[in-house]
Amino acid sequence: MSVARSNPRSVLEQVLAVLPGELARSLQGLSDDLLDELEEIRLRAGQPLELCLRQRPAFLAEDGELTQSPHRGVRVSADELAQVLQRLTQFSRYAVEEDMRHGYVTLPGGHRVGIAGRAVVEAGHVRAFRHVTSLNVRISRDHPGAAASVMPFLYDRVSRRPLSSLIVSPPQCGKTTLVRDVARRFSYGDFALVDPGLKVAVIDERSEIAGSVDGIPQFDLGPRADVLDGCPKAEGMMMAIRSLSPHVVVTDEIGRMEDAEAVLEASLAGVAVVATAHAASLDAWRRRPWMERLFSARAFDRYIVLSRRHGPGTVEAVLDAEGRPLRRGGAEAR
Template structure:
């Protein structure tokens, strides 16, 4: 558990987390705090409701129930005592803290003109624990190689939430930047990190290792950031997380036509689900991506499948033992 998370936790929750067995703490993925409702922990693909002594309760009703004051304190610390300065983050429903940990928020929404103006009376927090897992992309990268061009294929990484997309592309950025047997000398990598999760920058400097030839635009909207990166840093490979809007798709199209290889992630169980989203439909219909990486999970067992988008299976690449990948 990192200091950036520990320092945020309300005293009651912090005390419980400190009493957890090391094997749970090491695999902790989420801490879900809901006002007046049971504290929930997600670890290693499992979930549990701990009591005040840090023991897992037999029933949710027996677990520790965070109160109103604890939730107020947590939100105050998250926003550094200024809700106004975090208005944009509250509107989006999450805040990213040092270390790339994302805290999802839920509560009462205020509307203006039919659109979300602010999230108020926050009563649910999902603290998602980010970790760097070096090597989790080692078995995947060789399957993404465009060997005649000595670079990588345009690649879409697809999975439901919390299957390891961000962790994988973080390691791919590092490997492509450092260089491998398939990519001697490495390539110039640009990362557009809208949610500050891939690189976990502090004052613009990545705290995760993304390799020696990687440049990061932190906290920048993807569509605008991709164009800025192309104009300013001349990347050979551009990496972005969670393509979701038509503007994102247009920027991907522009980057590809500028001779830059793209690695992007999106939510979805399969191509049918992905193609149901307007932002991805055009890119998929026009055959822009030539490699598909699908991530799956069964408890603590992760599975990675790499395919040509024409449907031919290349082979299955399994994540290294002990990998605790998660979308950070």
């Protein structure tokens, strides 16, 4: 299996497509080293453009240099925010209305743009955003090989079956990057473990795992992957099990009652599930509504706990179905 890592310059081009001319030109002068560290671009009306780098945040100055002084930073106007929002929605909010009511829009390449402003609430639910005051562009990158160190824990060589696994961490610790590489390695066949490869169904509700454009994955998930793009997780898992006969179902950010029920159904059907969840630890995840039920039912055979201690993707521990450590870490998964 040979897959190229995302080029930082081409990743930037995907993001620049939605930025107005002056802001785009300000970012084009960044070095490849800085682009490789770039995790977020934060745009706030009337405030300086902020770049969140792997090691530190900084503002972008008029001369193209980075500065810690907000007074020297390039200011983002309300008009520029409106232009970005227009481009995000391809000049039609209806095209991404479902995403926007959840507070984000997904760009080609899997980059997610978070939205803040005045929420329009109907019947107790957010229906849209007006008077948008902030946009947060979260950069998505591919890191082939990210799952190499954890794959031996995710496949039982004796029974020759994949193991249901949950990747747990706070935001921006590399969960989606890791789960994407797990899907790819199962799909291609990780020849140290899995030969010739497994059928993988990817339920990509937010279009971040595959980064699909018009339903076509922009990230390589291998020759045996089937992607349900934009499909709600719980419904998609059941659809895949009924119609795609997967060995492994891969999905992102479980947390709702219906997600838990779908994972339990998959386990009863003999299909492995590899998923992610936002939580600071396994204990914190178990305290969330409905998740203790999954733990008690041993729906997951493995838990992978990530942090940013040595950079995104740091594997703090691999735990068994009862939460006992199989590996304690601190090294980056990739």
